[in-house]
Amino acid sequence: MYRTLMTAASALALAACATGPNYAAPQTPSAAAGKFVAATSPAVDPLAPVDNDWWRLYDDPVLDRLIADARAANTDIRVAVARLDKARALLREVRTDRLPDVGVGAGASYGRLPEGQRGAGAPREDWSIDAGLDVAYEVDLFGRVSRGVEAARGEIGAAEADVEAVGIAVVAETARAYADAAAAAERIAVAERIVALLDRSLTLTKRRQEVGLTTGLDTARIATLRNQRQADVPALAAARDAALFRLATLTGRAPSELPQIAAQRVSTLRLETPIPVGDGAQLLARRPDIRAAERRLAAATARIGVATADLYPRISLGASIGSTGSDIGDVFGGGPLRWLLGSLINWSFTDHARARARIAGAEADTRAELATFDGIVLRALQETETALSTYARTLDRRIALKAARDAAERAVRIVRAQQREGQVDGLVLLDAERSFAEAEAQLATVDAHIASAQIDLFKALAGGWRDPTSA
Numbered sequence: 001m002y003r004t005l006m007t008a009a010s011a012l013a014l015a016a017c018a019t020g021p022n023y024a025a026p027q028t029p030s031a032a033a034g035k036f037v038a039a040t041s042p043a044v045d046p047l048a049p050v051d052n053d054w055w056r057l058y059d060d061p062v063l064d065r066l067i068a069d070a071r072a073a074n075t076d077i078r079v080a081v082a083r084l085d086k087a088r089a090l091l092r093e094v095r096t097d098r099l100p101d102v103g104v105g106a107g108a109s110y111g112r113l114p115e116g117q118r119g120a121g122a123p124r125e126d127w128s129i130d131a132g133l134d135v136a137y138e139v140d141l142f143g144r145v146s147r148g149v150e151a152a153r154g155e156i157g158a159a160e161a162d163v164e165a166v167g168i169a170v171v172a173e174t175a176r177a178y179a180d181a182a183a184a185a186e187r188i189a190v191a192e193r194i195v196a197l198l199d200r201s202l203t204l205t206k207r208r209q210e211v212g213l214t215t216g217l218d219t220a221r222i223a224t225l226r227n228q229r230q231a232d233v234p235a236l237a238a239a240r241d242a243a244l245f246r247l248a249t250l251t252g253r254a255p256s257e258l259p260q261i262a263a264q265r266v267s268t269l270r271l272e273t274p275i276p277v278g279d280g281a282q283l284l285a286r287r288p289d290i291r292a293a294e295r296r297l298a299a300a301t302a303r304i305g306v307a308t309a310d311l312y313p314r315i316s317l318g319a320s321i322g323s324t325g326s327d328i329g330d331v332f333g334g335g336p337l338r339w340l341l342g343s344l345i346n347w348s349f350t351d352h353a354r355a356r357a358r359i360a361g362a363e364a365d366t367r368a369e370l371a372t373f374d375g376i377v378l379r380a381l382q383e384t385e386t387a388l389s390t391y392a393r394t395l396d397r398r399i400a401l402k403a404a405r406d407a408a409e410r411a412v413r414i415v416r417a418q419q420r421e422g423q424v425d426g427l428v429l430l431d432a433e434r435s436f437a438e439a440e441a442q443l444a445t446v447d448a449h450i451a452s453a454q455i456d457l458f459k460a461l462a463g464g465w466r467d468p469t470s471a
Contacts, residue, residue: 018143020305132322
Protein backbone atom coordinates (compact mmCIF):
# COMPACT_ATOMS: atom_id res chain seq x y z
CA MET A 1 0.00 0.00 0.00
CA TYR A 2 2.76 2.44 0.87
CA ARG A 3 4.48 1.61 -2.42
CA THR A 4 1.23 2.31 -4.27
CA LEU A 5 0.91 5.66 -2.52
CA MET A 6 4.47 6.75 -3.39
CA THR A 7 4.11 5.59 -6.99
CA ALA A 8 1.04 7.73 -7.44
CA ALA A 9 2.75 10.67 -5.76
CA SER A 10 5.78 10.32 -8.02
CA ALA A 11 3.64 10.28 -11.12
CA LEU A 12 1.89 13.49 -10.08
CA ALA A 13 5.17 15.12 -9.12
CA LEU A 14 6.62 14.44 -12.55
CA ALA A 15 3.66 16.18 -14.10
CA ALA A 16 3.96 19.14 -11.75
CA CYS A 17 4.85 22.62 -12.93
CA ALA A 18 6.21 25.30 -10.61
CA THR A 19 4.20 28.50 -10.58
CA GLY A 20 5.70 31.96 -10.62
CA PRO A 21 8.58 33.34 -12.69
CA ASN A 22 11.82 31.44 -13.14
CA TYR A 23 14.77 33.38 -11.75
CA ALA A 24 17.21 35.09 -14.10
CA ALA A 25 20.30 36.81 -12.69
CA PRO A 26 20.18 40.61 -13.12
CA GLN A 27 22.44 42.24 -15.65
CA THR A 28 25.03 44.78 -14.54
CA PRO A 29 26.02 47.76 -16.72
CA SER A 30 28.70 46.81 -19.23
CA ALA A 31 30.60 49.99 -18.34
CA ALA A 32 30.94 48.70 -14.77
CA ALA A 33 33.22 45.87 -15.87
CA GLY A 34 35.96 48.12 -17.29
CA LYS A 35 39.00 49.70 -15.72
CA PHE A 36 38.57 52.09 -12.84
CA VAL A 37 38.58 55.77 -13.76
CA ALA A 38 40.78 56.73 -10.79
CA ALA A 39 43.31 53.89 -11.22
CA THR A 40 45.89 56.18 -12.81
CA SER A 41 48.26 56.63 -9.88
CA PRO A 42 51.62 54.78 -9.97
CA ALA A 43 50.76 53.63 -6.44
CA VAL A 44 48.17 51.15 -7.78
CA ASP A 45 48.36 48.26 -10.25
CA PRO A 46 45.20 48.23 -12.38
CA LEU A 47 46.04 44.87 -13.97
CA ALA A 48 46.42 42.69 -10.89
CA PRO A 49 43.53 41.48 -8.72
CA VAL A 50 43.66 42.26 -5.02
CA ASP A 51 45.15 39.56 -2.84
CA ASN A 52 42.65 37.95 -0.46
CA ASP A 53 45.09 38.29 2.45
CA TRP A 54 45.83 41.92 1.56
CA TRP A 55 47.04 42.85 5.04
CA ARG A 56 50.09 40.63 4.55
CA LEU A 57 51.40 43.27 2.14
CA TYR A 58 52.36 45.27 5.25
CA ASP A 59 54.69 42.42 6.31
CA ASP A 60 53.82 42.81 9.99
CA PRO A 61 53.55 39.52 11.97
CA VAL A 62 51.77 41.26 14.84
CA LEU A 63 49.04 42.49 12.49
CA ASP A 64 48.73 38.96 11.04
CA ARG A 65 48.21 37.56 14.53
CA LEU A 66 45.67 40.20 15.53
CA ILE A 67 43.61 39.62 12.38
CA ALA A 68 43.66 35.86 13.00
CA ASP A 69 42.35 36.55 16.52
CA ALA A 70 39.62 38.84 15.17
CA ARG A 71 38.46 36.27 12.61
CA ALA A 72 38.25 33.65 15.35
CA ALA A 73 36.65 35.62 18.19
CA ASN A 74 34.99 38.80 16.89
CA THR A 75 31.41 39.07 18.15
CA ASP A 76 30.01 40.49 14.89
CA ILE A 77 31.38 37.48 13.00
CA ARG A 78 29.83 35.14 15.55
CA VAL A 79 26.45 36.83 15.06
CA ALA A 80 26.70 36.53 11.27
CA VAL A 81 27.67 32.85 11.49
CA ALA A 82 24.75 32.17 13.85
CA ARG A 83 22.37 33.78 11.35
CA LEU A 84 23.84 31.59 8.62
CA ASP A 85 23.20 28.53 10.78
CA LYS A 86 19.61 29.70 11.25
CA ALA A 87 19.14 30.06 7.49
CA ARG A 88 20.45 26.53 6.99
CA ALA A 89 18.09 25.24 9.67
CA LEU A 90 15.16 26.93 7.93
CA LEU A 91 16.12 25.20 4.67
CA ARG A 92 16.06 21.84 6.44
CA GLU A 93 12.63 22.71 7.81
CA VAL A 94 11.27 23.68 4.38
CA ARG A 95 12.69 20.52 2.82
CA THR A 96 10.61 18.38 5.18
CA ASP A 97 7.52 19.49 3.23
CA ARG A 98 8.75 17.20 0.46
CA LEU A 99 8.51 14.18 2.77
CA PRO A 100 5.35 12.33 3.79
CA ASP A 101 3.95 12.93 7.26
CA VAL A 102 3.91 9.65 9.15
CA GLY A 103 2.05 9.32 12.43
CA VAL A 104 1.36 6.51 14.86
CA GLY A 105 -1.70 6.64 17.06
CA ALA A 106 -3.11 4.45 19.79
CA GLY A 107 -5.98 4.72 22.24
CA ALA A 108 -7.89 2.74 24.83
CA SER A 109 -11.41 3.15 26.17
CA TYR A 110 -13.81 1.27 28.45
CA GLY A 111 -17.56 1.32 27.87
CA ARG A 112 -20.87 -0.46 27.46
CA LEU A 113 -22.32 -1.51 24.13
CA PRO A 114 -26.05 -1.67 23.42
CA GLU A 115 -27.62 -5.12 23.37
CA GLY A 116 -27.95 -5.12 19.59
CA GLN A 117 -24.29 -4.27 19.00
CA ARG A 118 -22.60 -6.99 21.01
CA GLY A 119 -21.91 -10.44 19.68
CA ALA A 120 -23.34 -13.58 21.13
CA GLY A 121 -21.58 -14.39 24.36
CA ALA A 122 -19.58 -11.20 24.33
CA PRO A 123 -19.51 -9.09 27.47
CA ARG A 124 -21.62 -5.98 27.34
CA GLU A 125 -18.94 -3.92 29.09
CA ASP A 126 -15.37 -4.23 27.88
CA TRP A 127 -12.16 -2.47 26.85
CA SER A 128 -11.61 -1.24 23.29
CA ILE A 129 -8.00 -0.75 22.17
CA ASP A 130 -7.16 0.83 18.81
CA ALA A 131 -3.76 1.35 17.12
CA GLY A 132 -2.84 2.49 13.64
CA LEU A 133 -0.34 4.06 11.25
CA ASP A 134 -1.27 7.12 9.17
CA VAL A 135 0.67 8.45 6.16
CA ALA A 136 -0.06 11.74 4.34
CA TYR A 137 1.86 13.26 1.44
CA GLU A 138 1.29 16.60 -0.30
CA VAL A 139 1.80 16.39 -4.04
CA ASP A 140 3.71 19.51 -5.02
CA LEU A 141 1.76 19.83 -8.24
CA PHE A 142 2.10 23.62 -8.53
CA GLY A 143 5.54 24.07 -7.01
CA ARG A 144 4.65 25.58 -3.64
CA VAL A 145 7.19 23.42 -1.84
CA SER A 146 9.90 23.57 -4.52
CA ARG A 147 9.65 27.37 -4.70
CA GLY A 148 9.87 27.50 -0.91
CA VAL A 149 13.06 25.44 -1.01
CA GLU A 150 14.41 27.71 -3.74
CA ALA A 151 13.69 30.78 -1.60
CA ALA A 152 15.39 29.19 1.43
CA ARG A 153 18.46 28.41 -0.64
CA GLY A 154 18.60 32.01 -1.78
CA GLU A 155 18.51 33.18 1.83
CA ILE A 156 21.37 30.81 2.68
CA GLY A 157 23.43 32.26 -0.16
CA ALA A 158 22.71 35.77 1.13
CA ALA A 159 23.63 34.76 4.69
CA GLU A 160 26.90 33.23 3.48
CA ALA A 161 27.75 36.46 1.66
CA ASP A 162 26.82 38.44 4.79
CA VAL A 163 29.27 36.36 6.82
CA GLU A 164 31.98 37.16 4.30
CA ALA A 165 31.06 40.87 4.27
CA VAL A 166 31.23 41.06 8.05
CA GLY A 167 34.57 39.24 7.97
CA ILE A 168 36.00 41.72 5.46
CA ALA A 169 34.77 44.66 7.53
CA VAL A 170 36.22 43.20 10.74
CA VAL A 171 39.59 42.53 9.10
CA ALA A 172 39.67 46.07 7.70
CA GLU A 173 38.70 47.70 10.99
CA THR A 174 41.23 45.57 12.88
CA ALA A 175 43.95 46.73 10.52
CA ARG A 176 42.69 50.31 10.84
CA ALA A 177 42.73 50.23 14.64
CA TYR A 178 46.27 48.82 14.60
CA ALA A 179 47.34 51.42 12.03
CA ASP A 180 45.73 54.25 14.01
CA ALA A 181 47.53 53.18 17.18
CA ALA A 182 50.86 52.98 15.36
CA ALA A 183 50.30 56.32 13.60
CA ALA A 184 49.39 57.99 16.89
CA ALA A 185 52.57 56.61 18.45
CA GLU A 186 54.62 58.04 15.58
CA ARG A 187 52.85 61.41 15.86
CA ILE A 188 53.57 61.43 19.60
CA ALA A 189 57.25 60.86 18.84
CA VAL A 190 57.18 63.69 16.28
CA ALA A 191 55.48 66.01 18.77
CA GLU A 192 58.05 65.14 21.44
CA ARG A 193 60.91 65.81 18.99
CA ILE A 194 59.40 69.19 18.17
CA VAL A 195 59.08 69.99 21.88
CA ALA A 196 62.73 69.01 22.42
CA LEU A 197 63.73 71.20 19.49
CA LEU A 198 61.77 74.14 20.88
CA ASP A 199 63.33 73.52 24.30
CA ARG A 200 66.76 74.01 22.77
CA SER A 201 65.59 77.17 21.00
CA LEU A 202 64.09 78.43 24.23
CA THR A 203 67.35 77.81 26.11
CA LEU A 204 69.34 79.62 23.43
CA THR A 205 66.92 82.56 23.42
CA LYS A 206 67.11 82.87 27.21
CA ARG A 207 70.92 83.02 27.04
CA ARG A 208 70.76 85.71 24.39
CA GLN A 209 68.31 87.62 26.58
CA GLU A 210 70.72 87.43 29.50
CA VAL A 211 73.46 89.09 27.48
CA GLY A 212 71.12 91.67 26.02
CA LEU A 213 70.97 90.32 22.47
CA THR A 214 67.18 89.80 22.55
CA THR A 215 64.19 90.77 24.63
CA GLY A 216 61.84 88.98 26.96
CA LEU A 217 59.14 89.17 24.30
CA ASP A 218 61.04 86.76 22.06
CA THR A 219 61.52 84.39 24.97
CA ALA A 220 57.82 84.47 25.85
CA ARG A 221 56.80 83.83 22.23
CA ILE A 222 58.99 80.78 21.79
CA ALA A 223 57.90 79.49 25.22
CA THR A 224 54.28 79.82 24.07
CA LEU A 225 54.97 77.81 20.92
CA ARG A 226 56.77 75.17 22.95
CA ASN A 227 53.84 74.78 25.38
CA GLN A 228 51.36 74.58 22.52
CA ARG A 229 53.24 71.68 20.99
CA GLN A 230 53.53 70.00 24.39
CA ALA A 231 49.75 70.20 24.69
CA ASP A 232 49.40 68.06 21.53
CA VAL A 233 50.96 65.04 23.24
CA PRO A 234 48.11 64.16 25.67
CA ALA A 235 45.52 64.39 22.88
CA LEU A 236 47.57 62.08 20.68
CA ALA A 237 48.06 59.67 23.60
CA ALA A 238 44.29 59.57 24.14
CA ALA A 239 43.76 58.81 20.43
CA ARG A 240 46.29 55.98 20.66
CA ASP A 241 44.56 54.51 23.71
CA ALA A 242 41.19 54.68 21.93
CA ALA A 243 42.63 52.81 18.92
CA LEU A 244 44.05 50.10 21.17
CA PHE A 245 40.71 49.75 22.98
CA ARG A 246 38.98 49.33 19.59
CA LEU A 247 41.57 46.74 18.67
CA ALA A 248 40.83 44.79 21.84
CA THR A 249 37.09 44.76 21.15
CA LEU A 250 37.58 43.73 17.52
CA THR A 251 39.72 40.77 18.59
CA GLY A 252 37.14 39.66 21.18
CA ARG A 253 39.03 40.88 24.25
CA ALA A 254 38.49 43.27 27.11
CA PRO A 255 40.81 46.33 26.87
CA SER A 256 42.94 45.04 29.75
CA GLU A 257 43.48 41.71 27.95
CA LEU A 258 45.06 43.13 24.79
CA PRO A 259 48.60 41.71 24.49
CA GLN A 260 51.35 44.26 24.99
CA ILE A 261 52.89 43.40 21.64
CA ALA A 262 49.89 45.03 19.93
CA ALA A 263 51.04 48.42 21.25
CA GLN A 264 54.75 48.11 20.47
CA ARG A 265 54.72 49.43 16.89
CA VAL A 266 55.66 53.13 16.83
CA SER A 267 55.71 53.75 13.06
CA THR A 268 52.83 54.16 10.63
CA LEU A 269 51.95 51.21 8.38
CA ARG A 270 53.47 51.72 4.95
CA LEU A 271 53.40 49.86 1.65
CA GLU A 272 56.46 49.65 -0.53
CA THR A 273 54.68 48.16 -3.57
CA PRO A 274 51.73 49.35 -5.67
CA ILE A 275 48.30 48.17 -4.51
CA PRO A 276 46.76 45.55 -6.84
CA VAL A 277 43.20 46.62 -7.74
CA GLY A 278 42.07 44.68 -10.83
CA ASP A 279 39.07 45.98 -12.75
CA GLY A 280 35.32 46.42 -12.36
CA ALA A 281 34.46 42.89 -13.43
CA GLN A 282 36.67 41.44 -10.72
CA LEU A 283 35.18 43.85 -8.20
CA LEU A 284 31.57 42.86 -8.99
CA ALA A 285 32.46 39.19 -8.68
CA ARG A 286 34.36 39.76 -5.42
CA ARG A 287 32.09 42.06 -3.42
CA PRO A 288 30.02 39.98 -0.97
CA ASP A 289 27.35 42.66 -0.57
CA ILE A 290 26.62 42.36 -4.31
CA ARG A 291 26.36 38.58 -4.03
CA ALA A 292 24.10 38.91 -0.99
CA ALA A 293 21.79 41.29 -2.87
CA GLU A 294 21.66 38.94 -5.87
CA ARG A 295 20.78 35.97 -3.66
CA ARG A 296 18.05 37.94 -1.86
CA LEU A 297 16.64 38.85 -5.26
CA ALA A 298 16.57 35.14 -6.15
CA ALA A 299 14.78 34.34 -2.89
CA ALA A 300 12.21 37.10 -3.45
CA THR A 301 11.56 35.84 -6.98
CA ALA A 302 10.95 32.31 -5.65
CA ARG A 303 8.49 33.64 -3.07
CA ILE A 304 6.31 34.91 -5.94
CA GLY A 305 5.89 31.27 -6.91
CA VAL A 306 5.04 30.32 -3.33
CA ALA A 307 2.33 32.97 -3.25
CA THR A 308 1.04 32.06 -6.73
CA ALA A 309 0.63 28.40 -5.75
CA ASP A 310 -2.11 29.47 -3.31
CA LEU A 311 -4.32 30.18 -6.33
CA TYR A 312 -4.45 26.45 -7.04
CA PRO A 313 -5.64 23.47 -5.04
CA ARG A 314 -3.43 21.50 -2.70
CA ILE A 315 -3.57 17.78 -3.36
CA SER A 316 -2.66 15.27 -0.68
CA LEU A 317 -2.51 11.48 -0.75
CA GLY A 318 -3.15 9.52 2.40
CA ALA A 319 -3.18 6.01 3.74
CA SER A 320 -4.05 4.44 7.04
CA ILE A 321 -3.70 0.97 8.48
CA GLY A 322 -4.68 -0.21 11.92
CA SER A 323 -6.47 -2.71 14.14
CA THR A 324 -9.00 -2.64 16.99
CA GLY A 325 -9.49 -5.20 19.72
CA SER A 326 -10.45 -5.70 23.32
CA ASP A 327 -6.85 -6.22 24.48
CA ILE A 328 -3.28 -5.77 23.33
CA GLY A 329 -3.11 -9.31 22.04
CA ASP A 330 -6.03 -8.73 19.67
CA VAL A 331 -4.43 -5.57 18.26
CA PHE A 332 -0.95 -6.94 17.66
CA GLY A 333 -1.75 -10.62 17.36
CA GLY A 334 -3.36 -10.72 13.96
CA GLY A 335 -6.79 -9.43 14.93
CA PRO A 336 -9.21 -7.52 12.70
CA LEU A 337 -7.26 -5.27 10.32
CA ARG A 338 -8.49 -2.14 8.61
CA TRP A 339 -6.86 0.00 5.91
CA LEU A 340 -7.75 2.77 3.55
CA LEU A 341 -6.15 4.72 0.72
CA GLY A 342 -7.43 8.05 -0.56
CA SER A 343 -6.73 11.57 -1.69
CA LEU A 344 -7.72 15.02 -0.51
CA ILE A 345 -8.10 18.22 -2.49
CA ASN A 346 -8.10 21.47 -0.53
CA TRP A 347 -8.87 24.55 -2.63
CA SER A 348 -9.89 27.89 -1.18
CA PHE A 349 -11.04 29.23 -4.53
CA THR A 350 -13.24 31.85 -2.87
CA ASP A 351 -10.16 33.46 -1.28
CA HIS A 352 -8.35 34.42 -4.48
CA ALA A 353 -8.38 38.12 -3.57
CA ARG A 354 -6.21 37.41 -0.53
CA ALA A 355 -3.86 35.21 -2.58
CA ARG A 356 -3.53 37.82 -5.33
CA ALA A 357 -2.74 40.45 -2.71
CA ARG A 358 0.09 38.24 -1.43
CA ILE A 359 1.34 37.79 -5.00
CA ALA A 360 1.33 41.56 -5.52
CA GLY A 361 3.26 41.99 -2.29
CA ALA A 362 5.83 39.37 -3.33
CA GLU A 363 6.24 41.05 -6.72
CA ALA A 364 6.78 44.41 -5.00
CA ASP A 365 9.41 42.82 -2.75
CA THR A 366 11.16 41.49 -5.85
CA ARG A 367 11.21 44.89 -7.49
CA ALA A 368 12.61 46.36 -4.28
CA GLU A 369 15.34 43.71 -4.14
CA LEU A 370 16.22 44.39 -7.79
CA ALA A 371 16.50 48.11 -7.06
CA THR A 372 18.61 47.28 -4.00
CA PHE A 373 20.92 45.15 -6.15
CA ASP A 374 21.34 47.93 -8.72
CA GLY A 375 22.02 50.45 -5.98
CA ILE A 376 24.63 48.24 -4.30
CA VAL A 377 26.44 47.77 -7.64
CA LEU A 378 26.57 51.52 -8.18
CA ARG A 379 27.67 52.19 -4.60
CA ALA A 380 30.39 49.55 -4.88
CA LEU A 381 31.77 51.31 -7.95
CA GLN A 382 31.45 54.70 -6.25
CA GLU A 383 33.19 53.52 -3.07
CA THR A 384 36.05 52.00 -5.06
CA GLU A 385 36.53 55.01 -7.31
CA THR A 386 36.37 57.33 -4.31
CA ALA A 387 38.87 55.24 -2.36
CA LEU A 388 41.23 55.14 -5.35
CA SER A 389 40.99 58.89 -5.86
CA THR A 390 41.41 59.66 -2.16
CA TYR A 391 44.46 57.41 -1.91
CA ALA A 392 46.13 58.90 -4.99
CA ARG A 393 45.40 62.49 -3.93
CA THR A 394 46.63 61.85 -0.40
CA LEU A 395 49.90 60.52 -1.81
CA ASP A 396 50.21 63.67 -3.93
CA ARG A 397 49.57 65.75 -0.84
CA ARG A 398 52.32 63.90 1.03
CA ILE A 399 54.82 64.68 -1.73
CA ALA A 400 54.03 68.38 -1.40
CA LEU A 401 54.15 68.29 2.41
CA LYS A 402 57.43 66.38 2.37
CA ALA A 403 58.96 69.07 0.14
CA ALA A 404 57.60 71.79 2.45
CA ARG A 405 58.94 70.01 5.52
CA ASP A 406 62.43 69.64 3.98
CA ALA A 407 62.43 73.30 2.97
CA ALA A 408 61.34 74.37 6.47
CA GLU A 409 64.12 72.27 8.01
CA ARG A 410 66.72 73.92 5.78
CA ALA A 411 65.33 77.34 6.68
CA VAL A 412 65.69 76.62 10.40
CA ARG A 413 69.32 75.61 9.99
CA ILE A 414 70.06 78.79 8.01
CA VAL A 415 68.32 81.09 10.52
CA ARG A 416 70.10 79.45 13.45
CA ALA A 417 73.44 80.07 11.80
CA GLN A 418 72.47 83.67 11.09
CA GLN A 419 71.31 84.14 14.69
CA ARG A 420 74.62 82.85 16.06
CA GLU A 421 76.37 85.46 13.94
CA GLY A 422 73.98 88.17 15.11
CA GLN A 423 72.46 88.75 11.68
CA VAL A 424 68.81 88.09 12.74
CA ASP A 425 66.88 88.39 15.96
CA GLY A 426 64.89 85.79 17.86
CA LEU A 427 61.62 86.67 16.15
CA VAL A 428 62.96 85.45 12.81
CA LEU A 429 64.09 82.19 14.39
CA LEU A 430 60.74 81.83 16.09
CA ASP A 431 58.92 82.10 12.75
CA ALA A 432 61.25 79.54 11.20
CA GLU A 433 60.79 77.15 14.13
CA ARG A 434 57.03 77.53 13.94
CA SER A 435 56.99 76.78 10.21
CA PHE A 436 59.12 73.69 10.68
CA ALA A 437 56.96 72.43 13.56
CA GLU A 438 53.80 72.80 11.46
CA ALA A 439 55.38 71.04 8.48
CA GLU A 440 56.65 68.15 10.62
CA ALA A 441 53.26 67.66 12.30
CA GLN A 442 51.39 67.84 8.97
CA LEU A 443 53.68 65.21 7.43
CA ALA A 444 53.04 62.81 10.32
CA THR A 445 49.30 63.44 10.01
CA VAL A 446 49.22 62.79 6.26
CA ASP A 447 51.10 59.52 6.80
CA ALA A 448 48.28 58.42 9.10
CA HIS A 449 45.74 59.46 6.47
CA ILE A 450 47.57 57.42 3.83
CA ALA A 451 47.39 54.28 5.96
CA SER A 452 43.67 54.84 6.51
CA ALA A 453 43.11 55.50 2.79
CA GLN A 454 44.89 52.25 1.93
CA ILE A 455 42.62 50.30 4.26
CA ASP A 456 39.55 52.05 2.81
CA LEU A 457 40.69 51.01 -0.65
CA PHE A 458 41.26 47.39 0.33
CA LYS A 459 37.85 47.34 2.02
CA ALA A 460 36.15 48.78 -1.07
CA LEU A 461 37.90 46.19 -3.23
CA ALA A 462 36.52 43.47 -0.92
CA GLY A 463 39.98 42.08 -0.34
CA GLY A 464 40.28 39.93 2.76
CA TRP A 465 38.48 37.01 4.30
CA ARG A 466 36.90 34.86 1.57
CA ASP A 467 36.27 31.58 3.44
CA PRO A 468 33.20 31.72 5.73
CA THR A 469 33.83 28.18 6.99
CA SER A 470 36.99 29.32 8.76
CA ALA A 471 34.79 31.09 11.30
